Amino acid sequence: MDEIRVLSATAILGYGFPDASFEAGLARGPHLIAADAGSCDPGPYYLGAGASFTDRTAVTRDLERMIRAGQRLGIPVVIGSAGGAGAAPHLAWLRGIVDEIAAGQGLRLRAAVIPADIDRETVLQALRDGRISALPHGPQLTAEDIHASTHLVAQMGTAPFVAALRDGADIVLAGRAYDPAVFAALPLLHGFDEGLALHMSKILECAAIAAVPGSGSDCMLGTLRRDHFVLEPLNPVRRCTPTSVAAHTLYEKSDPYHLPGPGGYLDLSDCVFTSEDERGVRVSGSRHIAQPFAVKLEGARLRGYRTVSVAGARDPYFIREIDTVIQGVRDRVADNFPDIPPDSYELLVRVYGADGCMGPLEPSPRPAGHEVGIVIEAVADSQDLADTLCGFARSTMLHFGYPGRLSTAGNLAFPYSPSDFHAGEVYEWSVHHLMATDDPAALFPITFVDYPGDPS
Template sequence: MKAEFKILAPTAILGYGFPIKSFEAGIKESPDIIAVDGGSTDPGPYYLGSGKSFTDREAVKRDLRLIIRGGQKLDIPVLVGTSGGSGADSHLNWTEEIVKELAREENWNLKVSLIGSQFDKEYLKTKLADGQISPLAPAEEIKAADIDNSTNIVGQMGIEPIMEALDNSPDVVLCGRAYDPTVFAAPAVKAGFKPGLAFHLGKILECASIAADPGSGSDCMLGTLKEDSFILKPLNQERRCTVTSVAAHTLYEKADPYHLTGPGGEIDLTDTEFTAISDREVEVKGSKFIPAETYTIKLEGAELVGYRTISLAGVRDPIMISQLDDILESIRAMVRDNFDDLSEDDYQLIFKKYGQNGVMGELEPNRNQPANYELGLVIEAIAKTQEMADTICSFTRSSLLHYGYKGRKATAGNLAFPYSPSDFRGGEVYSFSLHHLLEVDDPIKPFKSEIREFKGGN
């Protein structure tokens, strides 16, 4: 086993960009791999459901050009997790096409390993019938119809499919949906390093320099694994890792500060120690990986629930603002009366009041705090067809514009519209349909692996 294993993480998500100077500093460190996370569920279910990427194609192509060029220069593999943002087959194919273009443009001969993570619905319905799919809080039990209604269903792969793919000595590994730390941890575990340290390092590196001070998701970080520790070093001289910044980021997206569950087990941070070894580097020791008795894969699915139309407006009458909740309830009643042939399942009418609980809604801790002299209002209609969403939004907007409330003085209109037209079609609306765990006997078999050969100039 090597004495150390270096991982270069260029950016928090492929397509977010990074300074070339930072990346070049990372290349000079002679890393063993370059790895980058390509996606997240953070932007919501639309991207998984529609099969589209939330990152811009040209931005992803720019990042990949520099990253693969660095991998070719050092003759090391480049690994991408959750390709295309959500990791369904359409996202993986989209990323593959970008790599193919780059091979032609840069005259590269690339061996590319593709690991698909989109799951067959009949396979999942069989697993459901066998009692091998369970809800992950706060999700509820699902039925076969929920699987059928989902447009795309993916599973978060662990390190095992990636380790197998590395047996073929690829230049590039493109993964479908992958547990965020795995593209960083898999090569390190394959090289003989401890899984607990590799997973913990991967959990930090997936966000690149967000763990630095000042933090950034668009800058590079170097992680160096040793036998009993790992070291974090930002590659931009304007940033530094501190015990506080690294420990704080270790708590990122975790319900439990000491345990983080993923495919095949959990990271145990009970005995983890953070030590500053310079004014810019931090060493981490003591992180462990505890294997699970049953190997589970997290399933993510999305289904089409309707179509959206929105209208943006401003309110600048303190009399109206003081009564706004009652006014909006009256508007809801007018909509129900006007569209009495529609049931509650046919449409949704949503108001977001920015300046008055607009961000956190029912979770807002300061709900009784009075609004300022103005607020922004988003009127959102979701219905089974785009035309019906347009109609409901239009009726709601016009009714609110001319609504006569107690104490109203001017009759010219209650709302100020920053745009003309005032209403915007938002298109398809998706909802997460699966947030569940799938029990498997083999952590590799459910994921489809293929090899592609891209010849420069071809």
């Protein structure tokens, strides 16, 4: 095999893709259809709560088309980070969708199911053995962090996927996984260069985001050869350029030359990006440097319960005094509820138009526009307490006096009634660390499920 073609359907399963783009990709004769299904970008809630951040109907739509195409072409379909966060409830959720598709279509399938959950005792033993390290700028892991986590997952690399494909899986459903692994596994099974395979896959995991104009809801084709790979979007309105592909290579990376992953890092010091034609880009020179294998651990614990109130203001005097008003509201809350320990709740106020996005990192925190958006948020040990604190802070800010105030009817404009919303459980990251392991596949046992197809 001189080349292997990989079709990336969408940036995250459930984000969708145009049927025309997908069919154009299928016409190119891909050897694999794959999609990453998750990310930790939406925050710790989804892992902690065991809930998907993608919609079931949307995921079913994408997955049904991918499975039917895989059956039509006789090629595997590979999905990683099931249900968004990739823990046991997420994997069961995605498998349930496959069950429905297979039964409804009468499909004969061999599915490999690969959980990513890791038991607490395994992590605790690794902690005792000194095999767990903090990520840069992160805290050291403690036994308390491990016990407090509702779900613990380890981010699998390519090895479990390679094993599943070697054993004849038509579809692979995996828990939390290194994003490029779902695309790189088949090339690695066929002996292609690891550096090129992983680099191509690192770009394919976001589908057509590396194109111009970019989109996470459109398809991308990667063609891997022995000394280079080519990327091209499948929608005629998009094209890849050396700049767009090189820029996306750096996506979420702090070092432009060294991209770490399980078992080593990509060295891009000698990488070259050149135009292949009007819409494609050829990439060469990517190298993989092996290191002792480690998996990234992810865990989330319950922090409390949240209530939120959204409002706006456009009085220039209120906006001028906004910092004083916020501090005055905080002081009134503390004064009005002296029996509530300060460490049992958080009262957050975000001012959009000032520093709502970056908070203390904002270089120009003073409001500059004619209006501001205000989000009052209370996080407490119970939903009732969060309701109480948010409601009191909201009413206090509504009637708070300040220099230059002309009207006493109220300082805030509320777009909704009721003005306060229960946001429910709040989770925070409790585990975000690396765990060294000698065997990259041992933590991730594979179970095969055979769908018999239509008996008629």
